[in-house]
Amino acid sequence: MNWIKNVVRPKIRGLLAKRELPDNMWVKCPETGQMVFHRDLEANQFVIPGSDFHMRVDATTRFKLLFDDGEYETIDVPEVPVDPLKFRDERRYTERLKEARAKTGMDDAVLVGHGKLDGLAIVSAVQDFAFLGGSLGMAAGEALITGMRAAVEKASPFILFAAAGGARMQEGILSLMQMPRTTVAVQELREAKLPYIVVLTHPTTGGVTASYAMLGDVHVAEPGALIGFAGPRVIEQTIREKLPEGFQRSEYLLEHGMVDIVVHRHDLRDTLSGIARMLMHAPALPKAKKRESAPKPEEAAPDPEAAAEPVPGQPVADQTEPSN
Amino acid sequence: MRTYLDFEKPVAELEGKIAELRALSDDESSAAISEEVKQLEEKAAKSLQEIYTNLKPWQKTQVARHPERPHFSDYIDGLIAEFTPLAGDRKFAEDHAIIGGLGRFKGGSVMVIGQEKGNDTQSRLRHNFGMARPEGYRKAVRLMELADKFAVPVITIVDTAGAYPGIGAEERGQSEAIARSTDCCLALGVPHVALIIGEGGSGGAVAIATANKVLMLEHSIYTVASPEASASILWRDSTRAEDAATAMKVTAKHLKKLGVIDAIVDEPVGGAHRNPAETVKLAGEAIAREFATMDGLAPDDLRKTRRAKFLDMGRSLPST
Numbered sequence: 001m002n003w004i005k006n007v008v009r010p011k012i013r014g015l016l017a018k019r020e021l022p023d024n025m026w027v028k029c030p031e032t033g034q035m036v037f038h039r040d041l042e043a044n045q046f047v048i049p050g051s052d053f054h055m056r057v058d059a060t061t062r063f064k065l066l067f068d069d070g071e072y073e074t075i076d077v078p079e080v081p082v083d084p085l086k087f088r089d090e091r092r093y094t095e096r097l098k099e100a101r102a103k104t105g106m107d108d109a110v111l112v113g114h115g116k117l118d119g120l121a122i123v124s125a126v127q128d129f130a131f132l133g134g135s136l137g138m139a140a141g142e143a144l145i146t147g148m149r150a151a152v153e154k155a156s157p158f159i160l161f162a163a164a165g166g167a168r169m170q171e172g173i174l175s176l177m178q179m180p181r182t183t184v185a186v187q188e189l190r191e192a193k194l195p196y197i198v199v200l201t202h203p204t205t206g207g208v209t210a211s212y213a214m215l216g217d218v219h220v221a222e223p224g225a226l227i228g229f230a231g232p233r234v235i236e237q238t239i240r241e242k243l244p245e246g247f248q249r250s251e252y253l254l255e256h257g258m259v260d261i262v263v264h265r266h267d268l269r270d271t272l273s274g275i276a277r278m279l280m281h282a283p284a285l286p287k288a289k290k291r292e293s294a295p296k297p298e299e300a301a302p303d304p305e306a307a308a309e310p311v312p313g314q315p316v317a318d319q320t321e322p323s324n
Numbered sequence: 325m326r327t328y329l330d331f332e333k334p335v336a337e338l339e340g341k342i343a344e345l346r347a348l349s350d351d352e353s354s355a356a357i358s359e360e361v362k363q364l365e366e367k368a369a370k371s372l373q374e375i376y377t378n379l380k381p382w383q384k385t386q387v388a389r390h391p392e393r394p395h396f397s398d399y400i401d402g403l404i405a406e407f408t409p410l411a412g413d414r415k416f417a418e419d420h421a422i423i424g425g426l427g428r429f430k431g432g433s434v435m436v437i438g439q440e441k442g443n444d445t446q447s448r449l450r451h452n453f454g455m456a457r458p459e460g461y462r463k464a465v466r467l468m469e470l471a472d473k474f475a476v477p478v479i480t481i482v483d484t485a486g487a488y489p490g491i492g493a494e495e496r497g498q499s500e501a502i503a504r505s506t507d508c509c510l511a512l513g514v515p516h517v518a519l520i521i522g523e524g525g526s527g528g529a530v531a532i533a534t535a536n537k538v539l540m541l542e543h544s545i546y547t548v549a550s551p552e553a554s555a556s557i558l559w560r561d562s563t564r565a566e567d568a569a570t571a572m573k574v575t576a577k578h579l580k581k582l583g584v585i586d587a588i589v590d591e592p593v594g595g596a597h598r599n600p601a602e603t604v605k606l607a608g609e610a611i612a613r614e615f616a617t618m619d620g621l622a623p624d625d626l627r628k629t630r631r632a633k634f635l636d637m638g639r640s641l642p643s644t
Contacts, residue, residue, distance in 0.1 A: 081641045084582065085573050089558055138638050145635070167526075167548045169557055172572040173584050176548040179527060180534040180634045183506050187631070207548070209499035210487075210527040215507060229499040229527070230489030234553070238489050248494060258497045 029053050045265045054222050054265055056202060058104065059111035059128040062161050066124060066269060072115030075123070077107070077146045080138040085172050093170040096132065104131045108139035109164070112147040114154065118273040120282055123151035126161040127208070136208050137168030141178030144212060148185035148196075157195035157276040162213040165231075166206020179211035186215045195279040197272060200227045200250065200259060218275055219259040221250035222268070227259070329386050331375060335594075338368035372594040379543065382566040384575050385551055387543040388522045392597040394604055396423055396440040396481050399521065402604035403611075404429055404436055410467060412459075416496060419460035421452045421488070422532075424467040429479065430612055435471035437464050437532055438481030441522070454523075455488035458501035461531050465501075465508045475623075478516040479611060480532040485550045487528030502531040509534035510631060513623025517614045519589070519607055520544045520576075521596075526553070536630045537614040538584070540576040541607065542591040546584070547574045581642055586614070 027036045029048040036048055045065055046055040057065070064070035087093040101107065109131040114123045125147040127134040134140075144160070151158035167175040189196045198216030203226035210229055221227060228248035236243060246252050253259045263271045277284070328336040342364045345357050379387065387393070400407050404427035411418040424437035439456060442448035464480075471478050487498055509516065509532065518535035524546035533546075540546060549557065551565035554572055558564075573579070576588045589610045592599035618626065 081638065084638065084641050085571070087571055089567075089571065166557075169548060169554055169572070172548050172574070173546055173579055174582060174638045176526065176530060177584060177634065177637050179503075179530050180506055180510060181637060183503070183510055183534075184631045184635055187507070187510060207527050210502040210531075211506060212503070214497070214500040214503040228494050229487065229502070230494065234556075235489045235491065235494065239491065243491065247491070256495050256497070258500060 027055070030055075047265050052223065052264070054202065054224060056129050056163070058130060059106060059126040062126045063111070063113050063115070063124065065265075066159070066272070067113075067115035067117060067122070068119065072113040072124075075112040075114060075146060075150050077110075077112060077139065077143040080142050083170070084138070084174050085170070087170040087172070096170070100131045104128060106131050108137065108143065109134045109168075110140040110143035110147075112143050112150070114150060114156065117159075117269070117276065118285055120273070120277055120280065121154060121156045122159055122276065123147055123154060123156045124159040124161070127163045129163045129165075129203075132168065133166075134164035134208075135166060135168040135175070136164055136178045136182075136206075137171040137175050138178065140164075140168070141181050144178075144182045145185040148182075148189050151194055152188055152192045155192070155194065157197065157280060158189055159197045159199065159272055159276070160212070160216070161199045161201055162204045162208060163201045164204060164206065164208040166208060176207065179207050182212040183215065186212050195276055197275060199268070199272070200253075201225050203227070205229065205231055214258070217279070218261075220268070220271065220275075221253060221259045221262050222265060223250055223262055225250045227253050327391055329383070329390065331379075331383050331386075332372075334371050335368050335375065338364055338371060342368065369593070372598075376543075376594055381545070381569040381573070381575050382551070384543045385523075385545050385565075385569050387595045387597075388545045390595065390597045391443065392600075393522055394596055394600040395443060395521070396438040396483060398600055399438075399481055399519075399604055399607065400427070400436065402601065403608040404434070407436070410470075411463070413462035413466060415459070415462055417457075417459045419452075419457050419463060420450050421454055421456035421484070422460035422464055424463060426476070429477075429608075433474075433476045434479050435467055435476050436479045436481065437467055438479075438521075439484040439528075439532075441483055452488060454484040455486060456484065456528060457488050457490070457493045458496045458498050461487070461501035461505040464505050464532050468505075468508050468512060472512050472514055475514055477514050477615060478512060478535075480516070480518040480535060482518055482520045482524045482529050482533045483522040484525050484528050485523050486525035486553070487531070499527075502527045505531035506534050510634070511627065512630075513626055515615055515618040515621070515626060516630070517611050519611060520546050520585075521607070523547075523550070525550050534630075534634065536618060536626060536633070537586045539587050539589055539607075539610055539614065540579065540585050541589050541596060541603070542576055543595055544576060545569070545574040546576075546579055547572060583637060583641070 025038050027038055027041050029051045031053045032051045034050060046057045063072045083093050110125050110127050112125045125144055148158055196216050197218045198213055200221040204213055205228050226248055232243055250262045254262050342361055345361050407425055407427040409425035421439055423440050427434055427436055439454040440451045441454035442451040468478055487502060516535040517537045518533040520540040522544050526549045551569040552562040554568035555564040556562040579585045580588055589607050592602045596603035
């Protein structure tokens with residue numbers, strides 16, 4: 001993976017309060033505060049060793065973890081009108097878009113690609129939370145429609161990695177209209193009898209959950225992901241009481257019948273492959289074959305000396321991001 | 325006693341004076357007084373007309389939420405004969421925030437579904453201020469499927485700040501319920517007209533408003549999130565709702581221009597709350613007009629045109 005790109009730091013860092021990828025060498029577990037060497041984290045598919053906290057991953061990393069040998073082709077998304085409302089608050093929406101593009105290298109919040117998963121042709125889309133909170137606007141909606149239609153065309157299963165705060169507020173009602181629009185594409189997948197597997201990742205809320213993300217044939221969730229319609233803050237303000245422990249987390253949704261299965265990221269690829277293959281009536285894989293095509297963690301394995309140095313809980317503050 | 329909105333002050337003053345003069349004229353009924361009343365009335369009407377033709381987005385929001393504005397039940401009373409409410413989602417409960425049932429509209433059978441906000445404290449609580457829980461949307465799905473099965477056209481009447489954000493609602497899958505309802509709208513093989521009568525708030529509105537034809541009353545609003553919620557998301561400050569309403573283009577006129585709605589239903593001068601009966605009548609005529617355009621269309625055509633309409637939405641936009 002390319003760590004060079006992280007050397008080029010956008011100037012507007014101050015605004016990007018939460019970045020999942022560090023520019024620095026050390027990452028702090030948001031749950032336990034434990035410090036992890038970045039290459040250890042990467043080798044562990046961005047799951048904090050020890051606490052098992054699932055860090056967010058960017059869209060390209062997601063694809064590299066999904067597809068055989070990390071190889072895939074992106075699918076181009078038709079252009080959509082930009083900034084339909086000529087929206088501005090403190091700053092212009094177009095500026096915010098430009099900034100998000102520079103920061104993520106993406107055109108908008110959704111990346112669409114196709115490739116092989118254990119040899120089975122798959123179309124997939126990832127919502128990248130780093131791009132304006134993964135929010136669903138016209139471009140993201142168009143990307144999802146394009147992806148689902150590509151799956152229909154290729155007669156392939158469609159795997160969606162959902163993550164978003166909700167609608168792209170700056171596109172107003174046209175953002176809301178992505179809910180029915182994407183639902184039309186889901187219906188096309190359904191009519192073609194192709195598997196539509198949704199992987200709910202942290203966080204997936206708002207209009208995204210209230211449309212395509214809750215219409216999958218199978219709902220898989222990563223552990224500890226926040227998944228819901230209204231955000232916890234809104235609910236707390238409405239009912240004026242504290243929310244129960246674990247409310248709106250993957251495990252909670254599992255208990256309430258809203259997701260099929262909660263899967264650790266290490267097992268995600270095999271789970272997705274298995275479900276897709278069974279629904280497509282593809283033959284079972286010998287176990288060894290599966291491992292062979294999976295991305296090899298060794299490739300990205302850190303220099304053992306560097307990795308051995310930090311002790312969880314030890315102060316290494318001077319090496320970490322100052323403000324994140 | 326009428327509830328006046330802050331920007332209606334000039335009208336309130338004039339109407340107050342008129343009432344005073346009228347009280348006087350009861351005893352003496354002088355020609356001078358009735359002449360003055362007439363002049364004041366003309367002035368008030370003119371002022372009202374002026375105010376209402378130039379309403380700003382936030383003012384429209386206030387009109388859309390006016391407590392005396394006609395609600396779901398007023399449309400049922402005025403337009404639907406033999407209304408027979410049908411309750412429950414058959415899964416968990418009956419949700420009074422969404423009412424639905426069979427009835428006759430201009431003679432023909434229809435399924436009518438919509439949010440009811442209530443008009444006094446007791447009924448508002450009963451209807452949860454028009455904010456539905458998953459059961460409401462699941463009931464809507466059940467009734468739409470029932471309508472579909474018997475080839476009964478669907479009318480939805482939309483008036484909600486949004487779906488209810490509560491623990492129970494989340495527990496029982498608010499988002500899934502909304503998603504399935506939108507899904508159901510898009511699968512209907514019967515004509516479906518949606519009318520937004522007050523607030524069309526977010527996913528809670530889309531869930532029943534994904535129709536062949538979407539109409540909006542002149543002073544209603546249709547939003548990605550209520551102005552308060554939008555302000556809270558954009559600026560972490562829900563008191564900036566006015567700014568949000570302005571920036572987010574929430575009025576019928578804007579939405580018509582963006583191609584999100586099909587037609588605007590004019591309201592009587594001074595808003596629907598000044599003449600509910602007339603408003604309901606105009607809405608009925610507009611709904612009938614839309615149904616007429618779909619006369620004789622096969623179920624598949626209705627589905628296809630509905631889907632195509634939503635897919636095309638926003639792909640090309642008028643330059644502003």
